[in-house]
Amino acid sequence: MNTTAKRNHLALDLLSFISIVFLSYILQDFLIPLIFAIILSVLIYPIVQFFESRLYFNRIVSISIAIIIFTFIIFAIFVLIGIQFEEIMNKSDAYYKQIGQKLTPLLAQTEQSTGINSKDIVGDGNLGVKEIVKKNSNKIVNFITTSGSILGDFVLSPLYMFLFLLYRNFLVSFIYKITTGISTKQHTRVILQQLYKVQQNYLLGLVSVMAIVGLLNSLGLLILGIEHPFFFGFLCALLLLVPYIGIIIGSLLPALIALATKDSYWYAIGVIGIFGFIQFIEGNFITPKITGSKVSLNAFVSILSIVLFSMLWGIPGMILALPITASLKVLFDHSERMKPIGFLLGEAKQKYFSIKTMNRLKTWKKIRTKKNKKLIN
Incomplete structure (x- = not known):
């Protein structure tokens, strides 16, 4: 009977998981801005609390000011990036020619060794960047169309943020009511506090890590003498929003600029090497220290x-992956049935040894135990 019940529970859990994934995919246009709004509400909540408790502003006024400040910062960042990109694109044809001149010897060697015509690889060398954009305009339009949902998320998120912060007490009371009979009010409060701390630690840690990594990237590019070092350094740091992959994308553009403007290929390799080294330091030392164990x-x-x-x-999804997974870990840790999954999601703090080492440790413990018994006797 117990075995049958376990199988039924397993089948029900599997069906529930498939249903959640299916609904998440179908309702992504609704869920993505909603989850962004929840996470960003956690980020600006301390500002709202400051205006309410210290300056005694009305709740609506406090939320409005906090959202305006946040929106202005995001808007200013995008404007600065746009201005800098426009300046780079104005020089794009010159960069393209310089890169082509440096790649020509390599392509000639490739043609000699493989027999492949260099024009088959890069096409006509007289083709400018602007002409490439024109010829691929359909692809660009399709990309903008598919990215429209992302822009829509940023339009809807501030509205959701305002409503979440305005009705936060009401929503917490609702959670208490729906968990009645499943969990005690105190236990639910502990879970909500931990979820809040997880998101807050992640967001504040991410901002701090971006600032440190951006500074390190900029200093590295400055030492190599690459154009626009602070722009590329902090742009790459901003792409940490997409973990592991963002730093790779962010290093390609300054590497190409280095290839176009410097006399040696080693500058481009140096850019990738510095960014890779900083990524190693960030992943193994900076992020674990700043973000914290929670x-x-x-x-x-x-x-x-x-x-x-x-x-x-x-x-x-790539941006939301870590905060969602961290939140799921908190929920799993407080569920008896899901605790093993919560354990699996967490850091492996145990030290693992080979069988031979384990046997040596057991022998050493036995010897120590016998010695201790002799001393007692």
Whole structure:
């Protein structure tokens, strides 16, 4: 009977999981801005609380000011990026020619060794960047169309943020009511507090890590003498929103600029090497120290969650993967049935030894125990 019940529970859990994934995919246009709004509400809540408790502003006024400040910061960042990109694109044809001149010897060697015509690889060398854009205009339009949902998320998210912050007490009371009979009010409060701390630690840690990584990237580019070092340094740091993959994308553009403007190929290799080294330091030292153990997810689960959420929701899924997975870990840790999964998601803090080492440790413990008994006797 117990075996049958376990099988029924397993089948029900599997069916529930499939249903949740299916609904998440179908309702992604609704869920993505909603989840963004929840996470960003956690980020600006301390500002709202400051205006309400310290300055004694009305709740609506406090929320409005906080959202306006946040929106202005995001808007200013995008404007600065747009201005800098426009300046780079004005020089794009010159960069293209310089890169072509440096790649010509390599292509000639490739042609001699493989027999492949260099024109088959890069096409006509006189083709400018602007002409490439014109010829691929259909692809660009399709990309903008598919990215429209992302822009829509940023339009809807501020509205959801306002409503979440305005009705926060009402929503918490609702959660208490629906968990009555399943969990005590105190236990529910503990879970909500931990969820809040997880998101807050992740967001504040991410901002701090971006600032440090951006500064390190900029200093590295400055030492190499690459154009626009602070722009590329902090742009790459901003792409940390897409973990593991963002830093790779962010290093390609300054590497191409280095290839176009410098006399040696080693500058481009140096850019990639510096960014890779900083990524190593960030992943192994900076992020674990700053973000803290409350957001701890092991590396395998982090990469797996990014891959799976990118398959489910695309680029927004890659950004939301870690905060969602960290929140699920909190929920699993407080569920008796899901505790093993919560354990699997967390960091592996145990030290693992080979069988031979384990046997040596057991022998050493036995010897120590016998010695201690002799001393007692």
